[in-house]
Amino acid sequence: MILAVGNIKGGVSKTTLAINLAIALSREDSDVLLIDGDELATAMAFTSLRTSARNGRGPGYTAVALHGANLRTQARQMAAKYSDIVIDVGGRDTGSLRAALTVADIVLVPLEAPQLRPLGSRADPQSPGNQPRTAGLCRHQRSGPAELPHGRRQPSSRLGN
Numbered sequence: 001m002i003l004a005v006g007n008i009k010g011g012v013s014k015t016t017l018a019i020n021l022a023i024a025l026s027r028e029d030s031d032v033l034l035i036d037g038d039e040l041a042t043a044m045a046f047t048s049l050r051t052s053a054r055n056g057r058g059p060g061y062t063a064v065a066l067h068g069a070n071l072r073t074q075a076r077q078m079a080a081k082y083s084d085i086v087i088d089v090g091g092r093d094t095g096s097l098r099a100a101l102t103v104a105d106i107v108l109v110p111l112e113a114p115q116l117r118p119l120g121s122r123a124d125p126q127s128p129g130n131q132p133r134t135a136g137l138c139r140h141q142r143s144g145p146a147e148l149p150h151g152r153r154q155p156s157s158r159l160g161n
């Protein structure tokens with residue numbers, strides 16, 4: 001499965017989500033590749049820190065920095081080698097974001113929603129803890145889309161609907 005985390009907005013937790021997903025998936029015994037498609041390379045920087053902190057055990061996943069058309073080509077080639085590929089991209093409309101969108105099975109779009117809070121809770125706009133983050137989810141149709149009534153397309157059965 002290729003999973004991309006992207007948004008044209010910066011600072012909405014894309015990298016945080018991508019690296020946590022890579023770690024969570026690697027704990028399920030899968031061969032995980034984390035692709036850092038952001039020129040700022042924050043996912044690569046995190047991976048270096050994690051490697052240092054784990055005393056030589058490695059980060060638990062493979063990380064590589066790829067951009068633009070090269071990201072698309074390499075992700076397609078490496079999809080057969082890895083159980084899961086997680087792609088992090090920068091918070092702008094870039095070639096890397098577009099490449100990630102074209103190869104991903106699932107696209108997660110983190111959104112900042114500071115106006116939302118659990119029902120009944122007290123809002124403290126000054127507190128970052130009261131600014132929950134939410135994520136949108138897109139599932140890509142990669143093969144054989146079936147037509148539904150009214151011309152709507154059925155989500156891929158492989159992705160569990």
Ligand SMILES: Nc1ncnc2c1ncn2[C@@H]1O[C@H](COP(=O)(O)OP(=O)(O)OP(=O)(O)O)[C@@H](O)[C@H]1O
Pocket residue numbers: 009010011012013014015016017038042089090091128133
């Ligand atoms: N769920 C969360 N709750 C509170 N803070 C968070 C959460 N997720 C991330 N942050 C913090 O928000 C900041 C931005 O997170 P992150 O770097 O993951 O965003 P980004 O979308 O990747 O940013 P960029 O567009 O610069 O790549 C960081 O300081 C991070 O620690």
Ligand SMILES: [Mg+2]
Pocket residue numbers: 014015016038042088089090091
């Ligand atoms: Mg980031």
